[in-house]
Amino acid sequence: MKVPQFIPFVGMEEYESIKRCFETNWITEGPLSKEFNEKILEIIGAKYGVLAPNGTLALILAMKALGINPGDEVIVPNLTFFASASAVEFLGAQPVFVDVCKDSQLNIEACRRVLSPKTKAIMPVHLFGLVPDMGRLQEFAQKNKLLIIEDAAQAFGVKWGKKFCGTFGNAAAFSFFADKSLTTAEGGFVATNDKKVYEKLLFLRNQGRRDRGSFIHQEIGYNFRITDIQSAIGLSQLKKFKQVVFNKKAIHAKYTQLLENCDRVEILQPPIEVDPFIPFRVILKTKLNESSELMEHLRKNDVEPREFFYPLHKQPAFSYLQTDERYDDCHFTISNHIYDNYICLPSFVSISEEQVKYVVQTIKSYYKEGQSSK
Numbered sequence: 001m002k003v004p005q006f007i008p009f010v011g012m013e014e015y016e017s018i019k020r021c022f023e024t025n026w027i028t029e030g031p032l033s034k035e036f037n038e039k040i041l042e043i044i045g046a047k048y049g050v051l052a053p054n055g056t057l058a059l060i061l062a063m064k065a066l067g068i069n070p071g072d073e074v075i076v077p078n079l080t081f082f083a084s085a086s087a088v089e090f091l092g093a094q095p096v097f098v099d100v101c102k103d104s105q106l107n108i109e110a111c112r113r114v115l116s117p118k119t120k121a122i123m124p125v126h127l128f129g130l131v132p133d134m135g136r137l138q139e140f141a142q143k144n145k146l147l148i149i150e151d152a153a154q155a156f157g158v159k160w161g162k163k164f165c166g167t168f169g170n171a172a173a174f175s176f177f178a179d180k181s182l183t184t185a186e187g188g189f190v191a192t193n194d195k196k197v198y199e200k201l202l203f204l205r206n207q208g209r210r211d212r213g214s215f216i217h218q219e220i221g222y223n224f225r226i227t228d229i230q231s232a233i234g235l236s237q238l239k240k241f242k243q244v245v246f247n248k249k250a251i252h253a254k255y256t257q258l259l260e261n262c263d264r265v266e267i268l269q270p271p272i273e274v275d276p277f278i279p280f281r282v283i284l285k286t287k288l289n290e291s292s293e294l295m296e297h298l299r300k301n302d303v304e305p306r307e308f309f310y311p312l313h314k315q316p317a318f319s320y321l322q323t324d325e326r327y328d329d330c331h332f333t334i335s336n337h338i339y340d341n342y343i344c345l346p347s348f349v350s351i352s353e354e355q356v357k358y359v360v361q362t363i364k365s366y367y368k369e370g371q372s373s374k
């Protein structure tokens with residue numbers, strides 16, 4: 001049986017929805033984008049927000065609006081998708097990496113170690129739909145006068161306590177890439193509760209002016225708009241969102257149940273504060289640095305796993321930072337452990353129960369074969 005890592009959850013509904021753009025001749029950002037923008041804000045309970053072409057540009061736009069400038073430092077968890085850090089670098093600022101906890105979330109205690117007079121902001125990343133302790137993070141940020149930029153790319157619709165991800169910081173960025181719980185193919189969103197930041201976002205995303213069609217530009221701005229074609233897809237995705245949440249939770253529960261009696265592995269679980277938990281991927285934890293061997297076994301059996309994010313302090317692209325002691329390997333033992341032990345299992349919305357069972361059976365066969373050969 002073939003089990004791919006990912007299949008986007010799109011179909012005839014999305015296909016039909018984009019017809020409207022062609023019928024009305026409105027293919028660039030227009031009425032559907034306005035409606036999509038409003039619906040997102042309604043769902044997450046943020047006061048203001050703007051659409052963006054993708055999650056990377058949403059992060060850049062958010063940080064630019066918050067005044068992150070060349071020379072500033074931004075704390076970024078050492079395990080996250082590359083874009084969390086490259087967005088900081090894009091602004092001429094420096095991403096400063098901090099180790100994560102065993103649940104893959106930013107280790108807030110460890111942040112103290114990297115503070116400097118240049119530290120301007122901290123970026124919690126809600127990786128895999130999990131969330132660091134936002135109460136403690138806000139306390140840390142307040143005490144050290146840091147701005148908070150949430151990278152909520154993988155956590156649309158996820159709540160920590162009573163609030164949705166994306167409403168804890170000064171600004172937050174979401175991604176609507178094809179593998180996210182809500183997709184517009186490519187797309188992103190910046191949320192904020194700060195009116196001044198919102199005003200700044202409006203100018204920045206639309207060539208430094210409030211209205212299109214005017215050639216008077218009050219500020220420096222760029223083009224961070226999207227299209228009504230993408231927003232039409234987003235609007236039809238919102239109609240399916242309840243089903244996405246239901247399926248994703250069920251897939252996570254099934255993997256957990258089927259692997260309960262296998263003491264060699266464990267499925268990463270959310271803390272009780274995260275509810276609803278919408279697993280971006282189901283994460284399998286091995287214990288003896290087995291991730292690459294197990295992935296090879298899965299691939300040989302037609303299951304496509306995905307490796308964990310490579311620790312940022314080891315990324316060739318960031319080797320220029322390595323003269324700074326804060327990036328020494330000794331500070332990143334948990335990131336290194338996770339990279340060697342954790343695996344992303346196929347967990348796309350439409351995966352069948354048979355496919356989940358087959359993945360589990362293949363994992364179990366790896367351990368049985370391993371034991372018999374010893």
Ligand SMILES: Cc1ncc(COP(=O)(O)O)c(C=O)c1O
Nearest residue numbers: 054055056081083084153175177
């Ligand atoms: C944690 C995280 N941050 C940022 C991004 C960037 O989003 P995009 O691919 O939409 O640019 C992603 C995308 O996967 C992500 O997972």
